[in-house]
Amino acid sequence: MAMTDVPEVVIRRLPLYVRHLEHLIEQGERVISSAGMGRLIGVTPAQIRKDLSYFGEFGRQGLGYDLVYLRSQLLHILQADKQWHLALIGAGALGHALVHYREFREHLYHIVAAFDVDSAKVGSQIGDLTIQGMDDLADTVADLGVEIGILAVPSDAAQQAADDLVASGIKAILNYAPIGLSVPDGVRVAHIDPLASLQTLSYHL
Amino acid sequence: MAMTDVPEVVIRRLPLYVRHLEHLIEQGERVISSAGMGRLIGVTPAQIRKDLSYFGEFGRQGLGYDLVYLRSQLLHILQADKQWHLALIGAGALGHALVHYREFREHLYHIVAAFDVDSAKVGSQIGDLTIQGMDDLADTVADLGVEIGILAVPSDAAQQAADDLVASGIKAILNYAPIGLSVPDGVRVAHIDPLASLQTLSYHL
């Protein structure tokens, strides 16, 4: 019931719950029990109830959870119910894919500016954004209210770019570069590392 | 010392260790202590020693760990020291980025075939691969010895494509589709979900 001291692992599960709630809503369902949802996702019903209980009481005794209501509550907890402005650093093949990734736009995470360290790319288009030089980063972040940076540069440019993002005032970075970033306290990094994912897969084969 | 019953969370840290070992090797270092490595990565020295102890004894008392030796041992544990053959399903912008992603090739994970459900794309090139139709999947997987599938299709096509991969005999899937896949026991799925990562970031902001 209290929202203090929520384990990080619980927060990482909330987006998963949202995904499955949306799927059920699309199928025209209205209500689900923790048992039903657990079967669907592959976790225990107790875990779902416990996870939700960190944030409040969202279910109805004897009935289950209202899908639309629970989804809206979870999105609110994640602050995913308001619009976010993202800056993309790195206009390579990956940057291209990210700019065109529909999931982001459809879920209120909007890439509003693109940058590249390579001055040859500056001025050309990526999606409907004009690629800017890193010199413009701080001004653009301030002007457009950018809250989150996406790093999609080669690993040898990543730390410098991260430093630039931090200097511009950004407090959250989604890092696609295959390297651990060092950032000051108060800045949060989420790391996506496909090679690491493949290596954990091949371990089990 | 025994290799039985290794917690999954330990396995997910091994690629991280490998990354930092490689970084140190590039810088010309030869040896590091668990304390030095812990400072670098941001974990406790005890955790590193405990993690490694699940697999054997790799350090030297009073000295630390030989970087090249430890890296080779970790790569061997992860089975990342031999070549793997991957099949890409989905030749959109993301598939494009994945085919050109150097990390994979440089680390022995080779995309050797590409497929798409859209017959209009079949026959055209992606990188230096010719896009094939899903009908060819089983034969190509068998012919080329594909062990891992990469799913980079829209969510409404993902479960069907996953079923096709499973039917072709594949036992590991790297899933970029924003949806939970249901697969039989014995098939392992690693899920990369950038939106979920953004949502955990915005939670903390």
Next chain:
DNA sequence: GCGTGTGAAACAATTCACAGCG
């Protein structure tokens, strides 16, 4: 002395089991 490897202790997460409510 320095730093590993490892049981034991401390801490964290998950699951159990049941009171309580609609």
Next chain:
DNA sequence: CGCTGTGAATTGTTTCACACGC
């Protein structure tokens, strides 16, 4: 009765602290 919400019990993970070897 069905199903939530939650303390208590269990299980899993991390950290401690020290014996041992270089």
